[in-house]
Amino acid sequence: MRKSAPRPLTERPGFLLSQLGYHSAELFTAGLAPLGLQPRHFGLLTHLAAADGQSQQQLADLMAIHRNAMVGLLDDLEQRGLVERRRHPRDRRAHAVHLTPPARRLLAQATVIADAHDERILASLDPAERRELVDLLRRVAEQAGLAPGVHPGLRRH
Template sequence: MPSASSAQQRGGAAFLLAQLGHHAAQLFAERLVAVKLTPPHAGILRMIATQPGLSQQELSGLLGLLPSRVVAYLDELESRGEVERRRNPTDRRLYALYLTKSGEKLMQTLSEIAREHEQELTAGLTGQQRKSLDELLSALAEQQGLAPAVHPGYRQLGRRQADTPTARRKTAPEASAP
């Protein structure tokens, strides 16, 4: 087991989480090339698969994406035949989102890609270590208020720099006070 000093030499827990997170996201994006998808496409498909009938507005809110970006991604997925928009029976102004048969088959493929991805990333751990890591990371994510199953990188897609939480904190009146 690595010593505390070797963890400090590697940059500490926060740095290691950022380093591994970036690495994992990059590897996952590379895996998605085989099915001609991007990570946002995969996330949208997953969200629709787990919550069929979501409206575009609900999906946008859950993912923290601008509605215009969600519409663009949905247009792409719809043109591929993976997603369909149906009129919401209780509110005709809204569309309910569903996977098509092709989209359901693609979700099976994405699930397999995700399993292989996780196995590769955690190959150096025992089963107990994987379980412990999952529990620890879940506790940290919950403590930080991160939405379950939503990649926080979505929140940056299609936003201007001034619209990001970090930029808002920097420009807040109390942040500029001496």
């Protein structure tokens, strides 16, 4: 019995997701570079903008990363004047993390870059197709047990 040829890579969802993910990450990283940001910084600033004043531990839990990784990310941003750690108003053992005004301005610029990036990588799709793609990707990510809005690469930092 003759074995059939393997399916072309262009018909393998895993390969296509990997190829597009790598391409997208490279472009997004390059887009943020002039601002001195990396995608992990953008992710943390975005989460902080939605949950300003949370403790370091709450942020680590929200982003599903180890607290030591969170401390390192916050140290980077604090040294640049983008976040402030203050005593938590309800837990004296904890620090509340706040965005600074320069961070809000930088995040606004980074968001413009992120929006342009999304537009560029999805340019061949109409608005309905874009919504459908995002819904499908969200479903696949959920089925895989990925934390919503958290890049798995953050866990390595």
